[in-house]
Amino acid sequence: xxxxxxxxxxxxxxxxxxxxxxxxxxxxxxxxxxxxxxxxxxxxxxxxxxxxxxxxxxxxxxxxxxxxxxxxxxxxxxxxxxxxxxxxxxxxxxxxxxxxxxxxxxxxxxxxxxxxxxxxxxxxxxxxxxxxxxxxxxxxxxxxxxxxxxxxxxxxxxxxxxxxxxxxxxxxxxxxxxxxxxxxxxxxxxxxxxxxxxxxxxxxxxxxxxxxxxxxxxxxxxxxxxxxxxxxxxxxxxxxxxxxxxxxxxxxxxxxxxxxxxxxxxxxxxxxxxxxxxxxxxxxxxxxxxxxxxxxxxxxxxxxxxxxxxxxxxxxxxxxxxxxxxxxxxxxx
Numbered sequence: 001x002x003x004x005x006x007x008x009x010x011x012x013x014x015x016x017x018x019x020x021x022x023x024x025x026x027x028x029x030x031x032x033x034x035x036x037x038x039x040x041x042x043x044x045x046x047x048x049x050x051x052x053x054x055x056x057x058x059x060x061x062x063x064x065x066x067x068x069x070x071x072x073x074x075x076x077x078x079x080x081x082x083x084x085x086x087x088x089x090x091x092x093x094x095x096x097x098x099x100x101x102x103x104x105x106x107x108x109x110x111x112x113x114x115x116x117x118x119x120x121x122x123x124x125x126x127x128x129x130x131x132x133x134x135x136x137x138x139x140x141x142x143x144x145x146x147x148x149x150x151x152x153x154x155x156x157x158x159x160x161x162x163x164x165x166x167x168x169x170x171x172x173x174x175x176x177x178x179x180x181x182x183x184x185x186x187x188x189x190x191x192x193x194x195x196x197x198x199x200x201x202x203x204x205x206x207x208x209x210x211x212x213x214x215x216x217x218x219x220x221x222x223x224x225x226x227x228x229x230x231x232x233x234x235x236x237x238x239x240x241x242x243x244x245x246x247x248x249x250x251x252x253x254x255x256x257x258x259x260x261x262x263x264x265x266x267x268x269x270x271x272x273x274x275x276x277x278x279x280x281x282x283x284x285x286x287x288x289x290x291x292x293x294x295x296x297x298x299x300x301x302x303x304x305x306x307x308x309x310x311x312x313x314x315x316x317x318x319x320x321x322x323x324x325x326x327x328x329x330x331x332x333x
Contacts, residue, residue, distance in 0.1 A: 229255015
């Protein structure tokens with residue numbers, strides 16, 4: 001005969017309700033009692049009915065991650081997957097699973113409402129790229145448990161976590177200034193790319209703090225491809241003779257390095273080169289690239305943990321930076 005929750009309660013000398021709460025890690029039950037009841041359940045060989053548990057809690061232990069999915073996304077935005085690994089790790093530790101739902105700015109609101117109306121998830125993670133103003137209003141008005149990964153570019157009461165990209169830019173500039181560089185250029189993504197813009201803001205701020213009389217940062221922007229990186233760097237060195245270049249990402253940095261080498265400019269003897277994010281190209285270029293790294297796994301882990309807290313405590317309000325950027329010195333500076 002199969003062991004039931006009644007058998008566990010009888011053995012533990014508690015009520016069925018207490019056993020149920022302990023097995024579901026309820027905060028209402030002390031840690032000591034939870035451990036004792038779980039040990040009894042294991043000893044008796046009790047296996048709870050997962051479907052019945054979820055129906056009782058009116059939950060399906062699933063979180064949906066809304067993000068933009070396009071062909072070659074693993075190459076154009078490889079950090080997203082590292083972030084999702086962190087999210088999944090946090091969720092799995094509490095018995096939750098992660099589902100990925102592709103969307104864009106035009107249909108994200110419809111999808112979010114449909115998912116929650118049909119009770120397909122207990123909460124939503126939203127990638128900052130698809131977090132529209134309309135969506136943030138929907139999330140807060142309907143009190144949907146959520147975390148937006150990436151600070152919205154507009155004022156909002158939505159819950160979000162992010163890396164501090166402006167601080168990353170400041171670290172890059174501080175490193176180059178410490179090395180004696182004073183004529184710094186920046187090759188970035190288009191102006192609408194807020195991450196690239198925040199990194200540039202950090203560079204400008206740090207240089208102004210160091211010496212207000214320094215030449216303004218020379219800026220070139222374009223799509224994040226190797227070819228564009230080559231073109232922008234070639235144009236930059238023809239117009240200006242910087243002693244250091246900061247690139248917004250690995251792809252542009254790789255194109256920049258190719259342009260410098262093609263024009264006989266030696267890195268770092270003639271010019272220093274710094275980029276952001278340690279993956280995927282910084283360790284395989286020659287020379288290896290000095291980088292400001294952001295721990296995307298840790299960002300995902302934080303987002304997952306905070307969403308679980310939000311599901312348990314709907315009044316929780318979160319708007320914060322969760323990881324600290326780190327300078328990794330290599331051969332390009």
